[in-house]
Amino acid sequence: MLVGAGLGYRRDLAEDFLQLPDNRTIQFMEVAPENWLKMGGLARYQFDQVAERIPLAVHGLSLSLGGQAPLDRELLQGIKTLMTQYNAHFFSEHLSYCECEGHLYDLLPMPFTDEAVKHTAQRIRDVQDFLGCRISLENTSYYLHSPTSTMNEVEFLNAIAQEADCGIHLDVNNIYVNGVNHNLLDPYLFIDNVDVSRVNYIHIAGHDEDHSATTPINESGESFNKVKGEFRHLPELLIDTHGEAVKGTVWDLLDYTYQRLPHIPPTLLERDFNFPPFSELCAEIQHIAELQRKYAK
Numbered sequence: 572m573l574v575g576a577g578l579g580y581r582r583d584l585a586e587d588f589l590q591l592p593d594n595r596t597i598q599f600m601e602v603a604p605e606n607w608l609k610m611g612g613l614a615r616y617q618f619d620q621v622a623e624r625i626p627l628a629v630h631g632l633s634l635s636l637g638g639q640a641p642l643d644r645e646l647l648q649g650i651k652t653l654m655t656q657y658n659a660h661f662f663s664e665h666l667s668y669c670e671c672e673g674h675l676y677d678l679l680p681m682p683f684t685d686e687a688v689k690h691t692a693q694r695i696r697d698v699q700d701f702l703g704c705r706i707s708l709e710n711t712s713y714y715l716h717s718p719t720s721t722m723n724e725v726e727f728l729n730a731i732a733q734e735a736d737c738g739i740h741l742d743v744n745n746i747y748v749n750g751v752n753h754n755l756l757d758p759y760l761f762i763d764n765v766d767v768s769r770v771n772y773i774h775i776a777g778h779d780e781d782h783s784a785t786t787p788i789n790e791s792g793e794s795f796n797k798v799k800g801e802f803r804h805l806p807e808l809l810i811d812t813h814g815e816a817v818k819g820t821v822w823d824l825l826d827y828t829y830q831r832l833p834h835i836p837p838t839l840l841e842r843d844f845n846f847p848p849f850s851e852l853c854a855e856i857q858h859i860a861e862l863q864r865k866y867a868k
């Protein structure tokens with residue numbers, strides 16, 4: 572069982588992971604199966620050494636749970652094999668799709684509709700049957716809101732999780748980024764309304780501010796937001812990059828989330844590039860651990 576605070580395992584961080592002491596702050600790590608199913612050589616050797624000491628969560632990128640194409644059975648088999656090989660008991664995927672007559676290599680937004688709830692929930696049930704375990708569904712950052720939506724994002728997430736009887740993997744940075752960019756759902760209201768009984772995993776990450784996306788400024792001091800297609804007071808477009816330190820606003824949202832949850836779930840820092848000294852990543856993970864202790868139930 573995963574507990575505490577974790578960090579995404581990346582090849583660039585292999586040496587740092589290998590040198591972690593036994594009393595480390597990093598209590599688990601996460602990998603994307605797509606990056607490791609066919610990995611060999613030194614990178615695999617180092618990963619195997621680390622995986623002997625640190626519990627593993629598996630987080631998929633391309634199952635396309637909301638997609639139309641049949642589920643990729645070869646990928647599913649690879650995920651199952653990987654989880655068995657490394658004794659991993661947690662798997663999550665994004666609430667999105669990533670194919671349309673071929674792989675699009677991006678996580679695309681779903682329309683928040685009853686039809687999409689039923690469609691996605693059935694595919695999640697199929698995945699759970701295949702893997703023989705409950706999976707968790709992650710809310711994603713998205714940059715286009717479908718006008719056909721009939722519910723808000725958290726209602727959509729809750730409905731699918733209930734219909735599929737799966738866990739909820741909350742990404743608090745994604746909640747914040749979407750809240751600012753779309754101005755449709757306050758991030759704190761999202762947390763107030765999420766089905767906390769299903770939340771069993773959390774992501775936190777850094778985002779970037781794209782000021783170039785919010786020009787020009789009108790005479791009222793409002794800037795033009797390309798996502799909304801209108802002038803607004805919000806000053807910037809936020810991009811979910813995983814390439815920056817976690818912002819204070821997102822730390823505050825994690826603090827609030829922990830207050831609301833009946834149990835403190837394992838929480839992972841996502842950092843995919845632009846790596847700072849490892850000690851800075853450890854300091855962020857230490858901060859997660861401090862918040863977890865503050866709200867330990």
Ligand SMILES: [Fe+2]
Binds near residue numbers: 774
């Ligand atoms: Fe995430």
